[in-house]
Amino acid sequence: MARAMRAHEPTLRTAYAACRRINAHYGRSYFLATRLLPARRRPAVHALYAFARLADEIVDAPGPDPSGALGELEICLKDALAGEPTPHPVLPALADTVRRYDLDPGLFTDFLASMRMDLTVTDYATLDDVAVYTHGSAGVIGLMMLPILGTVGPRAEAAPYARGLGEAFQATNFLRDVAEDLARGRVYLPADHLAAFGVDRERLLHAVRTGRTDRAIRRAIAHLVAHTRALYRAAEPGIDLLDPVARPCVETASRLYGGILDEIAAADYDVLAGRAVVPPARRLAVALPGAARCLAARVRTREPARGA
Template identity: 30%
Template sequence: MARARRIVPRMLAPSRILRTTPAQAGGGRSREALVERAREAIEEGSRSFHAASLLFDRPAREKAWLLYAWCRRCDDLADGQDHGRPAEGPAPEGRAGAERRLRAIRLLTERAFEGLPTADPAFDAFGLVARESGLTREMAEDVIMGFELDATGWRPRTEADLARYCYHVAGAVGVMMAVVMGVARDDGETLDRACDLGIAFQLANIARDIGEDDAAERCYLPVDWLVEQDIEPGQHMKPHHRRELAAMAAQLVERMERHEAAARLGAARLPFRRRWAVLAAARIYGAIGREVRARGTAAWDRRVAIGRREKARHIAAAFWEAVKNRPPRPDPMPEWTRGSILIDVRMAGPVAKPPMDPLPDES
């Protein structure tokens, strides 16, 4: 009589043979697919950046798109938006919701650095460009701190606070973009000038968007400036304060021009096509700031925009500027420097936030 075989139940996937997800740049997505999604993101999110990026050689252009996609997605997640516009669905849940969104940004960014899939093409794109270009976690955290400032309702009290904000939301992006374009991480002088360009962009944005920011209950004019102009809290957009508002916008644009001029010194060190693209972007954003100043008290009656023909003129002018490649050194150089801002950041410590109720257990 044959012996009956004893059937022993087996685990379908015993723990000793479970395999971890293999780490690979881009989280396993194809580079072509990530680049295409990134191109769509920049085309929809920023026409000015998209126009300038087309001047890059293909390798730099694609890396710039990949980095932009991450920046755009982080900004949208932090603010509960979609390409800078209110997202469909329920409104963000106050401070607790902001904390969750920032936590998600940091976790997804860390997974991207590790080469693990994130289920989000923008973060996978960042993992790819970080691996290709040598971007660091410290660089990414400097940018994420800018999203944190916005998401937690922070506002500047002093010019030093404004400098810190402009560094995190734009200057630090300029540093990353320079590294993406091939600038060595130890080339401090060129990275400083890239930071200047980002700060110039942000100062132009702040001057242009004072009205829109007020409608969203935000204000990036330092409290000290408003006090000097004898403007009551939350009243800077009132018609009887337009003259004072125009004066403060002119202050922003004056600083913008100094940083813009300093940035040209760094652009001079780049290969021709990359230099051309940077100079074109500088001219386009500089034109935004100068138009705000030129309109004076009417600057916020309608949004300042640079049309296609004017962009084309700036791109053509940037071409000849790139050919000549002899930018004058501004005198004086910008008061805000990357080094001094970073010292202030370290002294200031973590972002100051109002007390929060503890997050509920998510387990």
């Protein structure tokens, strides 16, 4: 761990190491893109990812009392942010990241509010309804990332784009994970957009049961893929507002996640037959040019290229 992250503190060092392992294990594309950041900035990104992942696990693989577990996590987070000791494996790193980059604690409140929605909300009638969820589940993550990535101008100018890119990532997840979410009793795709193609929850469930995705479902998914591509395009101008050494990381993350949409299209929009993933060869083909741009940016700005 770089000295900037107080590596001499064993508890903090252990917490950051745990965050890195969680990111590497669960977020392959995200972790690969993060490797393009200067080493001293990576631990903070790992901390944000690990916290979000652990909260997500509480609601996606619930135990006997997921609401209580989420509440306990929130209490532990408040204690950690207040400087109180916590036995939680990742919260010391998260609290250090919040202090180091002066992150708004209210963003974590919004995030946990969306996580609580997963315990009670199973359908979304409109895109506006979905947007309420994605603001907290993904938009605020983009806003948390901004101080870590850095900007070339006022942060407020980059904020809408950062929030939008986070929501584009989330919309991609919704399309990739339709079958998994159905198994958990949830449909994140807006009901009104599905209905325009004659699709509803029962039609999706029937397709899963029979293993046959019909034309109406494919057309609905194709429509939502097009909508999600538009979200990426709308967020793209924000990349130029970032610190030059951070741009290759975000460009690569955007291309890797956008590649999931390409895989969905290549499967003729059959998202129920299996999870669309970007093949390792394509991930590497995207990451290598990003690494070259990253190195060039570091040379121009004299940003250290190495670290733990």
